[in-house]
Amino acid sequence: MFPEPVENLITELARLPGIGRRSAQRIAFFLLRRSREDAEALARSIVAVKDEITFCRQCFNFTDEELCIFCRDARRDTSLICVVEEPSDIIPIEKGGEYRGLYHVLGGALSPLDGVDPEHLRIGELVSRVEDGEVTEVIVATNPNTSGESTAMYLADLLREKVMITRLASGLPVGADLEYADEATVSRAMQGRREL
């Protein structure tokens, strides 16, 4: 329907998460209307991300240097490590503003049915960081679903003798109505209740 270069652009854009073919068409026509400089700036930034971004040597977050911004920051508490599944999970924790320690990105969660076993995650590297001695607490912040809980249980068994292991609390989301909460969430919230 469209000239080949436009078709190619739509096909590539439609491969992006959350972008269907209609949205891809809208973005393609938007780019066609923009100047050549705008299009080149977008193309350059995509290539630069692929060329310059790598994994942090210590925590495996994304970085453009050897260490990520959290591992480089001398003001962070190096006795705390928060374990997350993906780099994107760091963002809400940072936005929360409560946590000032370091991170460790596993690169996924255990899922035997999908063939994801401990050796496929960066668990060995986490153990090495703990054994280096400075860490006093590991906070497991994997997702509160079956894979995330399995991963948390596995890490707890592995590290319990070496360091204090804690898990993010599960319960009711702030701003929600109790009457709409599901049974599993209410049950967890009840188990994790705290004294006022």
Add this chain to the structure above:
Amino acid sequence: MPRTYNTDAIVLGSHKLGEADRVVSLLTAERGKVPTVVKGVRKIKSRFGGRLEPFSRIQAQLYEGRNLHTLTGADTIETNAVIRDRPAALKAGLAVIDMFSRAIPELEHRPRTYNLLANYLRETAAAAAGDDHSFKTPALGAQLKLLLLAGYLPHLASCAVCGRDEDLRRFSAATGGVLCPGCPGEAFSVTPETVSLMRVLLEQPLSQATQMEAGEKAVHETWLCIRELCRFYLGCELRLEP
């Protein structure tokens, strides 16, 4: 003609779809296995919350679309959360779910299959809530009973070729059961305890399997037999041993 319907369902598993959605595999009482889109379920304030974790039994409201069905409502019947909280129960449960996911075709009405899984989960949840129960034997029992319902009951009482009823120490999926030493057929060795365990698991209700004591070797060989039967007759490769 698209339409909405209600059914009891068990959550087999799920995978991510787009930004915040999932495709959840449901084993329903009405329509068999149904891949179902659940919109926004990965968001913190999703109204489905923790109802769609594996092993959960729910009352589902589904909208039948042209390709996939969409979940429009869900009420919990049994959370079976205790299975997810005990690693041994979780591993055994995932192995059973894996077999049900692979062996059952989509949208095929099989009420006995649904009842088998519901019964297995109920028994395993009860065992997980107590102490000193076996999780492997009920899982193997559920897997063997699923083979029975699918029409692939292995021949265990006598040699599948000549009918001899002693010295049954080999198993051949291609031949359909155990073999005596004299009969031809590609087979692997099994102990008499394994053959006996498979017979008992097929004959007895799952509620008794949680109390059953079986040797590690017999348990492992039973799983090898189940895996071979699945591979040969159902064309599926089981990934997890209970």
